[in-house]
Amino acid sequence: MPTMAQAEHTLNSVFGYPEFREGQKESVEALVEGNDVLSIMPTGAGKSLCYQIPAVIAEGITLVISPLISLMKDQVNVLLQYGVEATFINSTLTPKQQIAEIESAKQGKFKIIYIAPERLTTEAFSEFATHADISYIIVDEAHCVSQWGQDFRPAYLNIAPFIRSLKHRPVVGAFTATATIAVQKDIARLLELQNPKTVLTGFDRPNLYFEVIRPTDRDSVLLSYVLKRKGQSGIVYCVTRRAVEETTEMLKANGIEVARYHAGLSDEERSQAQEDFLQDKVPVIVATNAFGMGIDKSNVQFVIHYQMPKDLESYYQEAGRAGRDGEPAECCLLYMKQDIPLANYLIEHSLDNAFLDPETASNVRKQAEDRLQQMVVYATGRGCLRNRILSYFGEATTSVYCGNCSACLAQKGEQDVTREAGLIVSLVMSLNGKYDRTMVTHILCGKQNQRMIDEKLNEHNSFGALAAMGEGNIYAIIDELVGSEVLNLTDEEHPCLVAGHYAKDVLTGDYPVRIPLDRGGHQVVIPKHKEPENEDLFRLLSKLRLAIAREQRVPPFVIFSNSTLRDMAKRIPRNRGEMLRVNGVGENKMNRYGDTFLTTIAFYAKMKGLDAKA
Numbered sequence: 001m002p003t004m005a006q007a008e009h010t011l012n013s014v015f016g017y018p019e020f021r022e023g024q025k026e027s028v029e030a031l032v033e034g035n036d037v038l039s040i041m042p043t044g045a046g047k048s049l050c051y052q053i054p055a056v057i058a059e060g061i062t063l064v065i066s067p068l069i070s071l072m073k074d075q076v077n078v079l080l081q082y083g084v085e086a087t088f089i090n091s092t093l094t095p096k097q098q099i100a101e102i103e104s105a106k107q108g109k110f111k112i113i114y115i116a117p118e119r120l121t122t123e124a125f126s127e128f129a130t131h132a133d134i135s136y137i138i139v140d141e142a143h144c145v146s147q148w149g150q151d152f153r154p155a156y157l158n159i160a161p162f163i164r165s166l167k168h169r170p171v172v173g174a175f176t177a178t179a180t181i182a183v184q185k186d187i188a189r190l191l192e193l194q195n196p197k198t199v200l201t202g203f204d205r206p207n208l209y210f211e212v213i214r215p216t217d218r219d220s221v222l223l224s225y226v227l228k229r230k231g232q233s234g235i236v237y238c239v240t241r242r243a244v245e246e247t248t249e250m251l252k253a254n255g256i257e258v259a260r261y262h263a264g265l266s267d268e269e270r271s272q273a274q275e276d277f278l279q280d281k282v283p284v285i286v287a288t289n290a291f292g293m294g295i296d297k298s299n300v301q302f303v304i305h306y307q308m309p310k311d312l313e314s315y316y317q318e319a320g321r322a323g324r325d326g327e328p329a330e331c332c333l334l335y336m337k338q339d340i341p342l343a344n345y346l347i348e349h350s351l352d353n354a355f356l357d358p359e360t361a362s363n364v365r366k367q368a369e370d371r372l373q374q375m376v377v378y379a380t381g382r383g384c385l386r387n388r389i390l391s392y393f394g395e396a397t398t399s400v401y402c403g404n405c406s407a408c409l410a411q412k413g414e415q416d417v418t419r420e421a422g423l424i425v426s427l428v429m430s431l432n433g434k435y436d437r438t439m440v441t442h443i444l445c446g447k448q449n450q451r452m453i454d455e456k457l458n459e460h461n462s463f464g465a466l467a468a469m470g471e472g473n474i475y476a477i478i479d480e481l482v483g484s485e486v487l488n489l490t491d492e493e494h495p496c497l498v499a500g501h502y503a504k505d506v507l508t509g510d511y512p513v514r515i516p517l518d519r520g521g522h523q524v525v526i527p528k529h530k531e532p533e534n535e536d537l538f539r540l541l542s543k544l545r546l547a548i549a550r551e552q553r554v555p556p557f558v559i560f561s562n563s564t565l566r567d568m569a570k571r572i573p574r575n576r577g578e579m580l581r582v583n584g585v586g587e588n589k590m591n592r593y594g595d596t597f598l599t600t601i602a603f604y605a606k607m608k609g610l611d612a613k614a
């Protein structure tokens with residue numbers, strides 16, 4: 001019988017994490033002690049470890065049933081990197097490969113096997129299962145068994161009979177990110193869970209910054225938003241296929257590398273787009289909601305909704321694909337009035353396709369309209385955005401101010417623009433006192449004129465950098481900077497901007513700059529960003545990771561997640577012992593990559609003269 005001590009040891013030595021997160025310990029404990037479990041934990045909370053750890057220490061095999069075939073390959077890759085023997089058996093393998101995997105499984109090669117629910121009823125698989133030593137059956141996306149859930153999958157109803165058909169009943173674990181009380185009851189009943197321990201953790205995702213922008217022109221806001229986040233991985237969600245096409249073209253025309261994804265494309269094109277995005281070959285993907293189910297990419301840094309989705313369930317699920325690695329990430333909604341008729345149209349359209357009797361249809365319509373109403377309240381209300389979401393999902397909140405959403409920042413009446421001020425100052429310094437306030441503002445807004453083109457200012461790396469703020473706010477910051485001697489005006493008839501006494505302090509971030517909020521009701525929103533430690537080392541390590549990932553033909557996050565690299569950059573480990581203390585570095589990864597990363601870090605330390613200090 002495995003123990004919790006073994007579980008803790010596995011967490012540290014195999015997965016390289018010092019402690020369990022909320023909800024993990026309870027789930028692991030239940031499984032390890034032989035109890036069924038039903039865990040409802042939000043996306044990114046770390047559900048996989050809840051069953052992977054018991055699976056590693058169990059005698060027998062763990063079957064993980066999941067509808068998300070595209071997810072399996074990545075999950076297996078991640079496990080192999082940790083040194084855990086795992087495989088998947090699904091329709092992406094040829095029949096021959098499937099038979100070969102089952103043969104290997106019979107010989108006890110795997111600890112964890114991922115399968116789709118349809119597989120349970122095939123002859124070859126059930127023949128294998130009846131003779132195998134199965135310790136756990138894990139049902140991922142367990143809400144799919146319920147008709148009340150968003151994505152009912154009839155094949156999930158095969159799970160209970162399958163379990164009954166086994167000689168020894170394994171311990172069963174059900175996991176999901178979304179389940180109302182009604183759905184929870186359905187899961188327990190339809191999967192025939194035996195006296196399950198229910199683990200419920202909060203829905204809040206504190207590392208996500210929520211923001212609503214009400215643009216007059218969506219394209220220009222989107223463009224500057226994406227430009228400002230150059231090099232970051234992000235998703236642009238559109239409601240319609242047409243919007244995906246047009247937005248993709250618009251971004252491409254402006255030199256941004258993007259992939260597109262919607263249900264109207266061929267299978268090949270879609271899987272290519274998805275693969276390119278997952279492997280960080282293309283930083284940004286423009287997609288309809290067809291994209292995302294099964295996307296397990298931990299380092300998505302922003303999710304921007306070009307149009308408003310039809311309800312908060314959809315919004316939170318899609319936005320929640322940002323920041324799964326726990327790093328600060330941003331979720332932005334662009335809202336315009338015309339999104340409401342569009343959403344209504346989509347609701348009607350889905351009713352047309354649902355073949356419901358008139359009474360049911362009218363009930364369903366009413367519910368959908370209520371949900372849309374709540375979505376509009378989110379988009380237009382003044383209160384804390386996070387609180388709006390959490391209370392919608394029935395979670396009591398203790399504070400009305402989260403401090404990490406656009407509404408909360410706006411409430412304060414002023415905003416911190418130190419980062420933006422730094423950008424302005426470095427632009428002014430690079431222009432050598434040749435331009436006035438208007439030119440500087442127009443460069444930052446990305447507004448072209450002939451002189452700008454003649455003098456190649458439209459190629460300056462600050463061109464358009466602050467477009468999202470609007471001209472008025474850039475003027476306001478410049479005025480504030482001139483008023484406080486960060487910038488000075490020259491004594492000419494036509495005064496130009498030059499660096500002032502405090503310019504350097506703004507550049508280093510030592511001189512905080514604040515401006516009052518725009519009074520016109522136009523809310524300027526600037527996301528909060530913690531400057532990460534040793535950014536240069538982090539970039540060096542990312543490059544190394546990319547090279548290794550390319551060599552192995554796997555996505556970079558499979559080698560190390562972003563938060564692991566951040567922790568490494570922060571700690572600057574100098575030997576194997578210190579390396580093992582980095583979050584996400586277990587023994588297997590230490591053996592595979594530890595020395596390579598240590599060499600790079602040693603090189604960095606030498607360049608920085610860190611050795612002399614020590």
Ligand code: ADP
Binds near residue numbers: 049
């Ligand atoms: P979920 O399936 O709940 O959406 P995942 O299982 O994909 O979430 O985990 C999200 C991320 O959190 C992964 O990158 C994982 O490595 C990381 N993670 C999981 N558990 C821990 C932990 N105890 N400490 C630190 N990071 C963790």
Ligand code: ZN
Binds near residue numbers: 383
């Ligand atoms: Zn808030």
